[in-house]
Amino acid sequence: MNSEETNNNLSQLGEFGLIDRIRNQVSDSDSVAVGIGDDCAATIIPAGELLLTSKDLLIEDVHFRRDWTDMYHLGRKSAAVNLSDIAAMGGKATHLFLGVGLPKTLTATEIDQFTSGFIDEANAAGATLCGGDTCRSNGSLLISVTVHGSISPEHLLCRDGAKQGDLIYVSGTIGDSALALAQLQRGETPAAYLGQRHHSPTPRLELGQAIAKNNLATAMIDVSDGIFSDLGHILDQSQLGAQLIQNQFPLSDAARQHLKNNPQDAETALRGGEDYELLFCAPALNNDKINQLATELGVPLTQIGSCVPASQGLTLVDAAGQQRPIQSTGFNHFR
Amino acid sequence: MNSEETNNNLSQLGEFGLIDRIRNQVSDSDSVAVGIGDDCAATIIPAGELLLTSKDLLIEDVHFRRDWTDMYHLGRKSAAVNLSDIAAMGGKATHLFLGVGLPKTLTATEIDQFTSGFIDEANAAGATLCGGDTCRSNGSLLISVTVHGSISPEHLLCRDGAKQGDLIYVSGTIGDSALALAQLQRGETPAAYLGQRHHSPTPRLELGQAIAKNNLATAMIDVSDGIFSDLGHILDQSQLGAQLIQNQFPLSDAARQHLKNNPQDAETALRGGEDYELLFCAPALNNDKINQLATELGVPLTQIGSCVPASQGLTLVDAAGQQRPIQSTGFNHFR
Numbered sequence: 001m002n003s004e005e006t007n008n009n010l011s012q013l014g015e016f017g018l019i020d021r022i023r024n025q026v027s028d029s030d031s032v033a034v035g036i037g038d039d040c041a042a043t044i045i046p047a048g049e050l051l052l053t054s055k056d057l058l059i060e061d062v063h064f065r066r067d068w069t070d071m072y073h074l075g076r077k078s079a080a081v082n083l084s085d086i087a088a089m090g091g092k093a094t095h096l097f098l099g100v101g102l103p104k105t106l107t108a109t110e111i112d113q114f115t116s117g118f119i120d121e122a123n124a125a126g127a128t129l130c131g132g133d134t135c136r137s138n139g140s141l142l143i144s145v146t147v148h149g150s151i152s153p154e155h156l157l158c159r160d161g162a163k164q165g166d167l168i169y170v171s172g173t174i175g176d177s178a179l180a181l182a183q184l185q186r187g188e189t190p191a192a193y194l195g196q197r198h199h200s201p202t203p204r205l206e207l208g209q210a211i212a213k214n215n216l217a218t219a220m221i222d223v224s225d226g227i228f229s230d231l232g233h234i235l236d237q238s239q240l241g242a243q244l245i246q247n248q249f250p251l252s253d254a255a256r257q258h259l260k261n262n263p264q265d266a267e268t269a270l271r272g273g274e275d276y277e278l279l280f281c282a283p284a285l286n287n288d289k290i291n292q293l294a295t296e297l298g299v300p301l302t303q304i305g306s307c308v309p310a311s312q313g314l315t316l317v318d319a320a321g322q323q324r325p326i327q328s329t330g331f332n333h334f335r
Numbered sequence: 336m337n338s339e340e341t342n343n344n345l346s347q348l349g350e351f352g353l354i355d356r357i358r359n360q361v362s363d364s365d366s367v368a369v370g371i372g373d374d375c376a377a378t379i380i381p382a383g384e385l386l387l388t389s390k391d392l393l394i395e396d397v398h399f400r401r402d403w404t405d406m407y408h409l410g411r412k413s414a415a416v417n418l419s420d421i422a423a424m425g426g427k428a429t430h431l432f433l434g435v436g437l438p439k440t441l442t443a444t445e446i447d448q449f450t451s452g453f454i455d456e457a458n459a460a461g462a463t464l465c466g467g468d469t470c471r472s473n474g475s476l477l478i479s480v481t482v483h484g485s486i487s488p489e490h491l492l493c494r495d496g497a498k499q500g501d502l503i504y505v506s507g508t509i510g511d512s513a514l515a516l517a518q519l520q521r522g523e524t525p526a527a528y529l530g531q532r533h534h535s536p537t538p539r540l541e542l543g544q545a546i547a548k549n550n551l552a553t554a555m556i557d558v559s560d561g562i563f564s565d566l567g568h569i570l571d572q573s574q575l576g577a578q579l580i581q582n583q584f585p586l587s588d589a590a591r592q593h594l595k596n597n598p599q600d601a602e603t604a605l606r607g608g609e610d611y612e613l614l615f616c617a618p619a620l621n622n623d624k625i626n627q628l629a630t631e632l633g634v635p636l637t638q639i640g641s642c643v644p645a646s647q648g649l650t651l652v653d654a655a656g657q658q659r660p661i662q663s664t665g666f667n668h669f670r
């Protein structure tokens with residue numbers, strides 16, 4: 001057996017061989033005092049800034065299916081969905097930590113593809129992979145990511161600051177990812193653009209930081225579970241209701257085309273999650289600045305509704321102009 | 336159905352109900368600007384200190400079996416094994432993050448027991464649970480923990496600082512956990528003390544900090560994979576060999592009693608991991624101070640060997656006085 005064949009076998013490579021292989025792909029960073037290979041990573045947080053931390057579990061056949069994605073994009077998405085949480089607070093991404101539970105059937109080449117995607121996504125965000133955990137899984141592929149970021153305390157954007165009368169905005173387009181997922185679940189092949197939005201979402205880090213630094217918003221969240229569910233968290237924590245206007249929801253050309261051929265998916269586009277766009281509330285007087293920022297960054301920022309008293313709940317003016325109440329619950333993992 | 340029955344059902348409780356339930360068990364902390372319930376936690380790292388981060392995946396039937404432990408102690412151990420990594424760098428534990436993938440069969444009561452154990456262990460370490468992730472698992476119970484700590488840069492203890500001639504010490508006793516595990520694997524009931532050491536290890540945080548603050552050691556690691564494997568990491572990174580003396584290995588009374596009745600387990604006691612004791616190297620001139628620290632803290636610190644040139648490798652003078660080479664590999668997850 002030549003060494004390439006040997007090294008493609010996880011049992012031969014071993015846990016520490018695998019860790020060395022990952023470490024060799026990571027560039028040095030001034031903010032990392034101790035990186036991969038000790039009991040802990042030791043990192044430097046900019047003086048006077050808050051440390052932002054989020055973690056996500058991605059479980060095979062719950063969060064992803066390996067026959068629907070390639071390992072490189074699974075790696076990118078695993079980093080991206082975590083980085084999106086930093087964007088949602090207005091923060092700068094700094095460090096990533098990757099834990100994996102690996103089924104025996106996975107080859108070292110597949111793991112290399114996964115880590116390449118993960119590291120490419122980290123690099124695109126200016127964040128450094130500096131630790132984690134590798135172990136065997138008896139069943140599914142398990143991915144556990146922790147992301148660090150930082151932000152000045154005065155710029156921190158939480159979910160609880162929205163005010164009555166604030167306008168509600170969303171970045172980019174919504175529903176693309178959910179439409180792709182619905183097609184995959186039906187055994188259909190999504191349009192390329194929808195598939196890309198599902199498999200390789202882009203965390204809105206630059207946008208999140210610009211919104212925070214310019215004090216444009218009162219509350220912000222990323223769209224992971226779906227507009228209604230994620231807006232629901234802002235409304236709960238800010239003690240507000242909201243009125244949304246369906247005709248203002250920003251849809252991509254690909255989503256419009258899809259809905260023309262599949263009108264039954266309209267509700268999926270509205271309710272679906274995993275777009276990883278930013279949803280935020282802002283005083284009406286910031287509207288011009290928000291439009292200007294959209295132009296500067298080349299990211300659409302669309303007003304889709306406004307905040308109302310909690311007693312009015314969450315309502316949607318639907319495509320037919322009828323106002324109807326909305327259950328804000330999105331994806332419930334325990335249903 | 337009364338509300339207690341309703342709430343014991345995860346599907347009824349829901350993801351956000353469960354998160355609320357966990358949040359209600361956590362005390363406030365001055366170092367937490369934003370805790371459970373936003374996109375990220377926002378925490379405060381002491382000015383001038385390095386951030387220490389470690390993460391561990393614990394997978395059912397790989398790292399633990401639910402028929403061998405109760406949920407409360409599984410919670411404690413999940414926190415403890417992570418906190419031990421902070422101890423191994425000499426750091427102070429500050430914050431914990433908990434991700435769980437929950438099988439459908441788990442009741443809310445069982446999850447409460449688990450989180451109670453986790454939070455009790457966090458509190459004992461002076462650390463605050465301030466975020467995480469909850470989702471459904473199709474199969475095993477999955478636990479993903481991230482721990483944060485902090486330390487002054489000048490006190491940081493890594494694996495690469497050991498010097499030729501340094502003495503090698505280990506805290507507490509070793510082999511207890513591995514002997515309990517061997518018995519569980521054979522369907523036997525371990526002695527109470529050995530079982531407790533396996534199911535409820537104590538992270539040596541106070542000891543680790545004292546060793547670091549007093550500059551007593553040159554390199555340190557916690558014993559998770561086994562003495563030979565963990566010392567192997569120090570030797571690799573410090574480019575050294577070591578000679579260990581088996582008769583000096585500190586064994587508990589319970590382990591000695593067990594080995595009297597089960598002499599076939601001698602190698603298990605030597606090689607086994609999960610004691611979560613601290614293993615460190617120190618110049619011989621620090622020996623008196625180390626003995627004094629052991630007395631002050633009431634934790635045995637035993638010299639078990641010394642560092643030699645790398646060319647001599649890792650050897651053990653066994654119980655019969657014979658010197659033999661040791662393969663430093665401990666637990667390899669991918670074998």
